[in-house]
Amino acid sequence: MDGVTESRLDAAALGRLLDAAGAPGHGELPVLEPLSGGSQNALYRVAGRGTPMVLRMPGTRADAARLDGLRREIRLVRALTGTDVPHAELIAADDAGGVLGQPCYVMAEVDGWNSTGAQWPAPFDTDLTARRGLAFELVDGAARLGRVDWRAQGLDGFGRPDGFHERQVDRWLAFLNNYRVRELPGLDEAADWLRANRPRHYTPGIMHGDYQFANVMYGHGAPAKLVAIIDWEMTTIGDPLLDLAWALLGYDGENPRTQGYYADLTGMPTRTELLAHYERVSGLSTENIDYYLVLANFKLGIVLEKTYAASVTSDKVDPEIAAAMGPMIPQLIAQAAELARSLPSVARHGR
Structure with a gap:
């Protein structure tokens, strides 16, 4: 405490x-x-x-x-x-x-459960139809948050939405330079692509900043029901579509990964299904989602590298952290670069 x-x-x-x-x-x-x-x-x-x-x-x-x-x-x-x-x-x-x-x-106090997803509680542990609902509810929460009229709710000055995308790459690279302990292959390639392909226009909204299964709570039993978004430490006024991309980091193209992600996504909806649901609820276009996926992988890798760096430069951190994050973070950066490499130049998409 x-x-x-x-x-x-x-x-x-x-x-x-x-x-x-x-x-x-x-x-x-x-x-x-x-x-x-x-x-x-x-x-x-x-x-x-x-x-x-x-x-x-x-x-x-x-x-x-x-x-x-x-x-x-x-x-x-x-x-x-x-x-x-x-x-x-x-x-x-x-x-x-x-x-x-x-x-x-x-x-x-919220009556519900929170899990990393490594082991879902019943009935989501065995009922894959019920488990699908967890992903739809996760995306639904991001969409509802992103469509809030933040000015009407008194959040002027809560963040700096002007120039949000122009700041992202250099801000996170500067953050990384404060604790950099190793080379991260693909970092410069992903950074260059993000600079060249950032959206020309976007709709500012409330952005949670760390939106994932670990930071929401669900009601007990089926059907799945999101009852609370939690842990608001990284929240700002930014681009809500980055929250959506964060929630989709467990996907490899259309389909959820069956390994290499902290949550068991077996049986979850396709990416197309989740994007369609987000658009219906939020009113925002997801046509440029690949840009946000590159940015989400890039940013998450840099954020987690701080924990890894502490684990290899201090004896106060559990060495298991170094063992777990050692290979995971380069993989995130490599995924950002690989995805960027596979995409045509977006030529500063508008939306």
Whole structure:
């Protein structure tokens, strides 16, 4: 829990915050129970007030960037109120940090499950028809998020949509140069292709930034139902189609991979089926999806390389990480280059 202890949490102060927000159980003292699963922030179940809730806040050693990141999360989740995007509803928030000494927010507890997909829960473990629905629901969530009128929801200034694609390649290469420990064959080829083929026009929208099975929750049982998108740390106003490409990284052309991906995609829909569903829900064209797939492989490889670099330059990281990511990251970069090589010049597609 990043050094967070229950002793520093003032339950009475939290209760007053909840009362002021009109939360259930007015006047009742909340009971805080630590939860696992928060990679960037601490999580607590808030019990004792009739309705299960979850408190999210930074750890005691959080730096200024982490505090600002949580404030951005609060702003984003607040903006999703009243939309049809599946998410944990915001109940109360303290942006300034005066209640518990750190910015924090309380959200409704979501009744559902989250999995990396290595082993799906029943019935999705054996029922391939039901499993197909998981992919459609994943894409549906990305489409709903991307079509939100972000300006009307108060998110002006949340990101920098102007010049989004012009910045991507050089931004991520600069990021990589901060921790580069090895050569990544195909990196320059993919970068050059992305620079030459970026979209001339795009429709800005809310972009999750790490959109995949591991960052959503589903309701229990069949049929598949996406009940919440989670982990908003990388969210910005950018190009929503990059989220779609992120969700399709487990595909090799039309068909899902049967190996070499963290989730078991056996029985999932074809890429064409998922693209058609995304277009119906979002209203956006996916004709230039190959550009986004090159960018998604390129970006993910660079992001993961930071973890790999730490694993080979520090004895504090599990060596299993190095063993797992060592071959995986060059494969992502190689896939970006191979796909770029197979494509004609898009000549700066419009849409």
